[in-house]
Amino acid sequence: MNKLEESIEFQKINHSEFEEICFELLMKLGFSGITWRKGAADDGRDIEAYRTIDNNLVEAYKDKFFIECKHFTGGVPPEKLYSKIAWADAEKPNHLVLILTSHLTNSARTWLERIEKDKSYKIHLIEGHQIKKLISQHDDLIKKYFLKNDSIELLNEIKKNWLIHNLVPSFSTWIYIFENLEMQVLTMTDKVFLYLIYYSNYSKMEELENRVYHGIEVESIITELEQEFLKNGREQASLLANLKDIDTLSDEGALVEQFDEEVHYDFMTTEMLINSKDRNNYRLAIYCFKRLKDNMAIELLMDHNSNFDFQIRLINPYTFEHYENAVRGLNFYKTEYEDRVIDSSLGMR
Structure with missing residues (x-):
């Protein structure tokens, strides 16, 4: 369990926040028509949601879900579930999902097992350890509610x-x-x-x-970050290899125009516009090429979008040719500029 997962402690949140977490999870899991029924008069479910079923055999259809969220520190007894079952009997959803921060008592578990076979809907139980695993897959939820x-x-x-x-x-x-x-x-x-x-x-x-x-x-700090990137990077073709119509919008490190003196930077970075000629399909990104010790290097590319999509390339062993190819991959359209950058980049040799 990593540090983020360890921070999921349900005592840090209240019942309303737990319902909100469940609501956001349903959105992330692809449910639609999600309604959060806040307050005491929730008609037997905290959240109502739908899931489209499409198996390519019959026409797509929607299943209705009633979701009941129970924020408990101890076992949830059967009397806390009676009204939820009664409402499901009356409203007839396809699924009743019980999401608990803790667990069922033995009597509640036995009672549900006995009644489930007579119900027209499926009863699903998600207890504390299971919902914690689901939440742990979404770092943004952990940060929002537990950190x-x-x-x-x-x-x-x-x-x-x-x-x-x-x-x-x-x-x-x-x-x-x-x-x-x-x-x-x-x-x-x-x-x-x-x-x-x-x-x-x-x-x-x-x-x-x-x-x-x-x-x-x-x-x-920089070294610790780079060690993480080395563990998570992949040895692959240059991250610039398949990018088209690059416009560089900034320059840092070895790209800075100081061609009248020796440049000892061990990195180059630029903000860039990708697919710059397609005004309907361009994208912004940050690119970095960094030479590391022990004859290694990394390339990083992060899109300027809400997902912060990124790639990490590991270069091992590193040669100056890798850097030269990266400079030329930025497509400055001026060969003499590329040549001057490459010739002056002593820190990359």
């Missing part, structure tokens, strides 16, 4: 501001995240995002804000 602290809220705000307004945090904000959140709590998406934000704004974050005003050592 309620200022640092998590700040990280979510940073990602939202980048997504909507293309705003990036200051170096102080970036370092605050790592000082106040354990690395195990960050998802891989978070780690790639924060890494790319740092390197795509390197001249501001590191060379100006940190070196001039702060002088904080960040090498250990």
Whole structure:
């Protein structure tokens, strides 16, 4: 169990929040027509939802689900279920789903087993350990409901501001995240995002804000992130190989025009427009090529979209040719510029 899963503690939330988690899970699992019946007068179910069944044999149809959410610390007794069964008998859904933060008492379990065979609907039981596994597959739900602290809220705000307004945090904000959140709590998406934000704004974050005003050592943070990427990356073709019509919108590291002097950067980063000639199908992304120690390198690409889709490529062993191909893959349309970048990039050799 990882750090995020360990943080799923149902005593941290109230009954209404548990119902809200179940509601959001149903949305993520593809249910439709979801109605959350808040309050005491819920007509025997906290949530009503539908699931379309399409088996390519008969015409598609919808099953109706009644979902009852029970936020209990101890066993749920049968008397807490009587009215739910009565309403299901009267309303006749296709499924009655009982979702519990804890478990059924032995008497409740025996009672349900006895009555289920006479019902026109299927009764499903999801107890605490099972719903916890479902929630653990969705990092956003864990952060929203179980990691309620200022640092998590700040990280979510940073990602939202980048997504909507293309705003990036200051170096102080970036370092605050790592000082106040354990690395195990960050998802891989978070780690790639924060890494790319740092390197795509390197001249501001590191060379100006940190070196001039702060002088904080960040090498250990960067190294720890890179070790995570090495474990999760795949050896594959360049992430630029199948991209068309790239327009580079920024430059950092080895791409910065300093061709009159030696450049010792061990990375290059750019924001880019992909499919730039197709105004209906273009996309924004951040790309980074970073040379690591021990003759390895990584490529990272993250889309500027609500899913923060990303790819990680592991290059092992690294050669200067990998870097040269990456520069040419950015398609600057000016061979002399590419040549100058490649010739001046001593940090990549």
